[in-house]
Amino acid sequence: MKTRPRPPKVIGEWVELRFMSRAADKGLTISKPYGDSAPFDFVVGRRKLHRVQVRGTSIYTRRRAYVVHLLRGRPAVRFSRRDFDFLAVYIIPLEAWYLIPVGSLPRRRSGLQLFPHIPVSSSRFEKFRDAWHLLR
Numbered sequence: 001m002k003t004r005p006r007p008p009k010v011i012g013e014w015v016e017l018r019f020m021s022r023a024a025d026k027g028l029t030i031s032k033p034y035g036d037s038a039p040f041d042f043v044v045g046r047r048k049l050h051r052v053q054v055r056g057t058s059i060y061t062r063r064r065a066y067v068v069h070l071l072r073g074r075p076a077v078r079f080s081r082r083d084f085d086f087l088a089v090y091i092i093p094l095e096a097w098y099l100i101p102v103g104s105l106p107r108r109r110s111g112l113q114l115f116p117h118i119p120v121s122s123s124r125f126e127k128f129r130d131a132w133h134l135l136r
Contacts, residue, residue, distance in 0.1 A: 015056030015090050016041055022097060026132045039072065039083035044135045052135070053084040058092040065113035066091050070105070078110050086135065091116050099131040 006014075023030050023044060031043040040051035059067045068089050070079050081102050089098040089112070096116040104125070105112070115121040116129060128134075 011056060011092075012054075015092070016054050018056075018090055019052075019054045019088055019097075023132070023135070026135075028132070028135055039079060040085075044086075050086055050135055051084040052086045052088050053079065054088045054090070056090040056092050060093075061113070063113065064118070065115055066117075068112045068114065070110050070112065076110075081105070081107075089114065097130055097132075098125055098128045099134050100125060100128045101134065104128070 019042065020030050020032075023042075028044050029046050033040070033043065038051075039053065041054045042052045044050045044052050055068050057066050057068050061067055068087075070087075071077060072079060083102075085102055087098075087100045087102065087105060089100065090096070091098075091114060094116050098114060098116075100112075112125065113123070114125055115123045116126075
């Protein structure tokens with residue numbers, strides 16, 4: 001039986017649920033802001049609090065990369081470095097998580113390329129794969 005494609009909003013909500021579940025498995029305290037207007041999706045921590053923006057992707061390019069967009073709203077605007085502290089990226093087909101500090105994100109580009117499927121990837125973001133300890 002063929003499944004219908006899900007709208008991006010539904011996929012985003014599902015990815016947020018996956019984040020909450022994984023963070024809880026790691027023993028982290030997670031809070032969800034009321035409403036949908038904050039530029040971050042969660043607050044993680046007890047004493048030190050981290051604002052986390054969660055993104056999921058299954059977009060695979062010809063350059064053999066998974067792409068994550070750093071845009072929000074309509075019209076689409078790039079996130080500011082002041083909007084959140086960490087970007088949590090879920091590569092859906094591979095069930096891979098990246099926890100990237102905002103200071104490590106590119107300043108000008110509106111997207112990231114990740115290579116979790118390449119075992120010897122030299123991507124500068126590979127050190128953030130499964131880096132849940134950064135949120136402690």
